[in-house]
Amino acid sequence: MNAPTELFNQHLIDPEICIRCNTCEATCPVGAITHDSRNYVVMADKCNFCMACVPPCPTGSIDNWHMRPKSAAYTVQEQLSWDDLPPALSEAELLAMGADASAVATAVAEVSAQSASSSDPNDVFNSAAYGATVPPWSAAHPYTNLHGPKAPISATVVGNVQVNEAGTANETHHIVLDFGPMPFPVLEGQSIGIVPPGVDAQGKPHHARQYSIASPRNGERAGYNNLSITVKRVVEDHDGQPVKGVASNYLCDLQTGDAVQVIGPFGSSFLMPNHPKSHIVMICTGTGSAPMRAMTEWRRRLRQSGKFEGGKLMLFFGARTQKELPYFGPLQKLPKDFIDINFAFSREAGQTKRYVQDLLRERSADLFELLKDPNTYIYVCGLKSMEEGVVLALRDVVTQAGLSWESLGSSLKQEGRLHLETY
């Protein structure tokens, strides 16, 4: 009865930046752009994504794309009433609007064999509501959507190694992709889409799966046009049933020299602060460590250059066991005065189960000092199930110190200081 909602990338004009010069309307070959005395807008049913209007736009305001269900496309009337662009829908919101999880995955994140989890209507705490949709003020400007699904870019595998102990259950790989002479500029916190070869059970080409970038902006190897991603081989779904993840198995089995089809980059808010003395709190599990590795490594390179005065870095990293934890070895080598690392293992034999939220509560005194500092930015990345526990733990840390979570939480969101990326 409920066919999955079809998604599309709606072309929008940012009314805050647009100068109403009429160039786009004059250029559009299919008459998809119209205006009133207030705004210039794109008619979703007419735009054929030919991009003819993009280079002539003097302001860049024309280059905005929001993933939305086709049935809920912004109407011309809605767009004409805007003073600024509304925030883009998050993955969770798209799902809530009835979108097919796999369709969401092409644009937002890898949702592998996701089981429908019914949310309790009595549960009033909505952790996702505290996630920022804006970047830190000192974020670098990201490039997004340079290569779309219709024209992926080809990258070459130049490295593929397992980054946790061989033989553990959650086999995780560190894969390095090189773009040769082709442009693919990225920032820490952004992600890319991988298009697996072949077709799915319905005979359609596979949709792209999204992976966070694990390397800093100037390359996995500094000064080279390459980047790395962290991929866990999916062998079972969230309910423990055996399922072979299409993209993750394809990626983990790649050999050096293989070509991979890539789209992106994606993401314009989960970005790191770049101002001196800005602090970063990183909370992650499993492959959610990828953006944390990217940010940490960028700060490490800056520190090595001696030209940047970084703030505190604090990492809370969870996995089932130490052997399963990606990048455990390299993390141990980082100087203690550079990064404050806290591990939580939930299935270590002979030890009580510990989750990242337990670590947050243990370190509440230090964490609170950082939380109240306006130069602190918090990043959460990992499985969906951790998100609520983590945000609740942050709330407890704040309220126990006698402050109001509602006011601090809302300023964290408004100032782009709390970023949630869970899947």
Added chain:
Amino acid sequence: MSAINYSEKIPNNVNLAEDRTLQRALEQWQPNFINWWDDMGPEGSTDMDVYLRTAVSVDPQGWAQFGHVKMRDYRWGVFLNPGEQDRQIHFGDHIGEKVWQDVPGEHRANLRRIIVTQGDTEPASVEQQRHLGLTAPSMYDLRNLFQINVEEGRHLWAMVYLLHKYFGKDGREEADALLQRNSGNEDNPRILQAFNEKTPDWLSFFMFTYFTDRDGKFQLCALAESAFDPLARTTKFMLTEEAHHMFVGESGVSRTIQRTVDVMNQLKTDDVAKLRAAGVIDLPTIQRYINFHFSVTIDLFGADQSSNAATFYSSGLKGRYEEGKRGDDHVLKGNSYKILSVEDGKLVEKEVPMLNALNEVLRDDYITDSKGGIDRWNRVITKAGIPFTLKAPHKAFHRNIGSLSGTKITPDGQVVNEAQWMAKVGEWLPTNEDRAFVASLMGRVVEPGKFANWIAPPVMGINRQPVNFDYVRFN
């Protein structure tokens, strides 16, 4: 021995390589143009590599090619928008006839005059802006200034192409004269007075590009309707570039306001002296600059009643703004239009035949369009929570052309006498002190990503480049 490799050096879609007459005319003119650029173009810019947009064709992919180039080597091209098959004249006495691919003898003098007047403004503004690079508030702004300068240069080429191609010996002489007149030169000034004024500081520059280049937009829009097809197609393509100039103006003023309101909130004051001491331009001064540039620019549309305007329209040389989107008969013989005049010490509206009032029609369209940007500037102020509203002055304020010329009318439209005007003019138009203060802020800031204290950074860079990109390499 051709001095120019046509297909390489002058990107064009007018089949220049095959047109011997045109080649010979341009061979003569091109070295003079380069000499003019060296003498009168942006000061001290010869060795700089500037991240510029160059048009190499008129399709969306070709017309915006970005790269670092020396301005002297900029590839000034000759481009016409693609022609429309069977395009018809859609206004005036010749409505329904085929558009002209050549100049009809009876309209030759008028068309030449229109093209020369338009062409004269292009090099004039380069001359007016030639010193501004020395006080650029950032590398980003310096690049934008230079982009405007080379595009004004290209617009000159576009007009010179029409003169060379369609007007024979007269046209060649007029093309030479475009390089001989100079802005502000007492012996040989530019044709329109506004283009002989100085552009002394960057706030004036932003106001000029917002208000005065918008006059250019409206003139080009009216010419893009022309029955003379090569003129219509040329000006249509120029409009794509003109948009960038207005962007520089609108965003430049907006960023100036942004910085001012940020400092107002930091210092929690609207005290002009304190704000000036903090090195930002107070909102009342910005209002006075708006009053000045708005009123001077609307004079450029000409007298409110003009028989020339009627002739240009009826003969099909120059239409109205968005002529094709209007619902009337496009001949206008029986129509009337309201213009302003002063009677018994009061401003009154009076009905006149619309054909004679076409300058006023274009002026009113312009006013509506330029008020839109002022509203957007006000949103910056409102967003900062500051109770202040910028306003366009009354259409009759500070006018020096037409029936309102010489009348004394306040920014809100009250007729006053000379003494009342003199008592208040310092609140309405920039004073010498205002200009001296703004001038005092003009220092050069050109490290990538750094901005002068009086202006906020832009929200995004050019062509998806970061704001701190090296838009200009000084070598």
